[in-house]
Amino acid sequence: MKGSFCTGAWVKTVACLTTGLWLLYACKPKPSPDANTETAAAQQMDSLYKLSNSNMVAGRFETGIVPCRQGIALAEAHHNDTMLVKLYSNLELYYHYRKPPDRDSVAYYLQLLLKHAYRSGDKRILMFALGKKSGWFTTQSRYDSVIATSRQRLLLAKELGDEVITLETQMEIGYAYEQKGDDDTALQCYNSALDIYTSLKEQYGRDTVSKAVKKLSFLYAQLLDNFSDYFFRQKDYVKSLDYLKEREASLSPQRRAHNPGLFISMGDCFEMLGQPDSAMKYYRTALQHVEESWYFRRFYVIAGRKYGALLVKRGRVKEGESYLAQSLRSARESNEPQLVVDGRVALAESFARQRQWRIAQDTLFAAAELAKKINSKAALASVYRSLYEIYTQEKDYERALQYSNLFHAYADSITSAQQRQTVAEMDAKYQAFKKSQQIALLQKDNRIQQLQLTAARRLKLFYISGGIVSLVLLGAFYYYRQQQQRRRLQRMKAELETKALRAQMNPHFIFNSLNAIQELVMTENYTASCEYLSRFSKLMRMVLEASEKNFHPLRAEIEITRLYIELESLRFRHLFRYSIRLPEAIDADSISFPSLLLQPFVENAIWHGLLQKEGVKELEVTFSEKENRLTCAISDNGIGREKAQLIKMRKLGAHQSGSKGIPATRERLEILKAAGECSGDISISDRLDDDGHVAGTLVEITIVFNENSNHDQDTYHR
């Protein structure tokens, strides 16, 4: 069956809605000069209506209903009939598309809407209301009422000189006659519609932007659909396809997705022309182009049904039946009995193909019941034809004949010789109109050709530039990855370094120093406390500065060492003697030395060598240089490593608080070596006295500078 049979009703509903909006903008209620509050209320109502309408059009009914109800309350309070008509139309729309639809409410609000439209005395509003009413009758398949209402509307439109509405109303009436099976009158209506369109088209000329023109081309598209329908029913599928192609050509690419019905119709033509592959292609296109909105659901139903039926015919039964079942489900949801009938027929045919006669017949009987209820001759014809076919296949010839007769009776009422004549007349008229358009079309063709040429050139350029760009991108990506890896390695190194550095300045030293200062303050020894404090802060500042670098001048390293020893010596009341020896030959300002390398060793010498010992305690730090080797010797006359280790081991609760400074320093030297900056070596040995007894510890730190390494103080500075 033809897909666009029922399209009209739906297209009309939306058309009504948009026309309504358009019309009502044109006739906003005039504010009465004596009441400012009235104006404010009117504005508020208007904005509520607009908010509601925009939500409704977008299919967000539940959101749209809220401002609508608020607006109604306001409009009723102000006795604003015009506004009430608008708002009731939205309320009616809400109940119509709600799940499940509330037909009683729809009828009720339509009545209210009409009442207020008459009361308002505004003819445009009345025209709008009548449009709503005829739309409602269309969905109810009450075509006589549609015709009566639309005639009333047609008179109003003519009176107001609104030719677009005249055209629309003519088409509505035609559609109603068509549905009633009275094709003769329908064609007369379409003829006059085409006349109006032709004259309007000339009138508007080259204008393609204004709302009226958009509406006009919308109606024209519908008219083309109607024409193609006729030829389809006349079994002139080639011609029907021509009209559809004309329609397709008038579509902009963006609008293609909004016209699934067109593709369905084209698929129908191809199917009838015996080209199932092309037909399936178009059905599939339609299915793919159907949007997920309430408005397009019926197209989804039709396309799915037809695609499924074709699949079944080609032997892909399972796949096809799933499409059919899905389509029937959606049909039920869509609240259109005609669609349900068609869906059942298609499913029955699929069952029959698999020789499941009983299920097929039951399905068809149910479809016939529904078709009778909605008084659709076309639907009944299709059901009877299917029944006839099934009984024939089942070899029940008596019943087959019975349904064959029924089918022909209905089918004949649809097409008649008289109609054919009218069609010829209409076709001639259309051809004449088409000729007048041809010149414009030719010009358009020329332009299209030009555009295509440029497009081809552009495509070539695109491929070449695309290739270059992707190569560059690949290269950039590779480079970026490399860089990232290098950066990650560097960051890892930096982290390791700072971690090692942090471990070096023992918190013990910091807090003990502060404690010593506290004591000096408590004993009111202000000069000493000042001195202590300034030295401590100087050391802290230098350590902070050094901890940001890997290298600093040897001078700075010596200064840190000196300050540290001095502070510890002060704290222990000069318990030990110390000396730092730097030969004149060494240029301490220009040699860069790994920062904060020496302090942990000095700390170790004081705490674990000297403080454990009785008697004279001495600490010596001596620097010496030989070629590119710089050696720093830290020597104490303490108790020696072995004893210190023993004491350390023996201490309770000390097994987790061991010094981390020296291992950290070794680790750091390894990193520096790996980085190729310098190599370092730490050797720790016992000092022996004349009798061969251990008399202290000697730590020798040797730094070998690479000939080529030219490390500025900030070489590895992050």
Next chain:
Amino acid sequence: MTRILIIDDEAAASNVLRLLIEKHIAGEKEISVCNHPAGAFEAIAGFRPDLIMLDIEMPHLNGFDLLNQLGSWDFDVIFTTAYDRYAIKAIRFSALDYLLKPIDIADLQNAVYRHIALRGSKTAPKEVLVSNLMSNLHQKDPSAFRIALSTMEGYYFFPPRDIIRCEGNDNYTRFYLVSGKELLVSRTLKDFEEILADHDFVRVHKSHLLNMSYVTRFDKEGLIWLSNGVSIPVSRRKRTQIVQYFEGTA
């Protein structure tokens, strides 16, 4: 009359402590200072202190060693240290007092006054606390450490594995033990959260600290079920942390 002995190898440190006590601790007191850990035994025997302010970090003999060598204690101890995470952990675990150097006057007052206040009461014998600290320090296995819990009826010592959960209520914490016993301790849940953090205890809620080894289930409603059949709510903010905990151990 309170007899206070300060033991610190650094003269400066002991000096500052003495001055602070003299200046900021009210009441009758007698202070003695010992700068040589080796001479501490004689000082203790001669001075017979009620309270010893004992430095932990000393050459030759640290504060813990000194106590260890004493063997018996009929005095209270307040430890002093500049910085020693491990030692502080051990001290808190054993419910003993400590002061950080440089000394804060308010901290000093709190610790000393608490000592003075408790001296008269029945719960006075702090030797048990010190002896528990000593046994903890000798333990190589941290899971065998015993936590000291001070209650109204005296001190209790339990390894953390005997505790199923703790429930906080203002300044009190209620302990639920494996044996079924309940103890009310006058310290905040936050204290115990810190003390028990290394022993697989997790704060799952504002007022709940759980021994995770007794958790049997974490359900979708956000409840943690313990092996004794009790369910504990997990606060919304902690849920991801708990999930991570289970994923980490799984």
